[in-house]
Amino acid sequence: MNMPLRLVQPTNQISIEDAPFGTTGLSSLFRHLPLERFAAGTSVFWEGDKATQVFEVVCGMVRAVRLLSDGRRIIVGFLRPGDLLGVSFKDQYVYTVEAVTKVELRRFPRHLFELEIARQPTMRELLFSKLCDEMTAAQDQAVLLSRRSADEKLASFLLRMATRRIGQHMVVDLPMTRQDIADYLGMTIETVSRTTTKFAGSGIVAIADRHIMTILRMDALRSIAEGEECDSWIAPSMAKVRQQTADARQSMDEHGRQPH
Secondary structure, three states, X not given: OEEEOOOOOXXXXXXXXXXXXXXXXXXXXXXXXXXXXXXXXOEEEOOOOEOOEEEEEEEOOEEEXXXXXXXXXXXEEEEOOOOEEEEXXXXXXXXXXXXXXXXXXXXXXXXXXXXXHHHOHHHHHHHHHHHHHHHHHHHHHHHHHHHOXXXXXXXXXXXXXXXXXXXXXXXXXXXXXXXXXXHHHOOOHHHHHHHHHHHHHXXXXXXXXXXXXXXXXXXXXXXXXXXXOHHHOOOOOHHHHHHHHHHHHHHHHHHOOOOO
């Protein structure tokens, strides 16, 4: 199996063998290795390539992509700094990895990575523990997303991607395209756009620009992710929505926008 670390499966069409996991401790193995830079849109490796390398994401974001037999694209997940990809118990990579933004990576030859894991009991235990935890999480995620509404899928995605706070609100950095989001969630790009507009119109999120959102009503977003319909949340007045959006943008400008 080869895995992008800390990713989740978007649909139940991906084998559990492709489940990802998080590896903060394992990153220490890569610190002495040189940086490699990839431009946005370029491929790090291709599905079917011989799995000879393990990579750590140092800067930027990449996406892990699978192609189905009918030609459709599924995004297995998005990797950010500190994530690993290419940990493999197969001879070939089972997904393609592409740079979403400009990225910096470090690579570790697979056979040496495996030797280090075997040599260090702590690392071996961490790897095994993360494999077990994230395989279970990937199964749960596959079941949930296979039957969730568009509202639930997008709400869950935004909550997962919200990793930093500015002022009183959590900020969601979305360097990927809406087509990427659609392929990750098993939706159409039109549904992603319509649902995003719906959340913004209800004052649940504010769209600072096409790659940044601010979560204004965390309670509403969490409830939607848990299955409550978005329409059950009474939207504030349009004047209030406009003011909240303006406040969110001002806060972003005052604190500075984090580069992707």
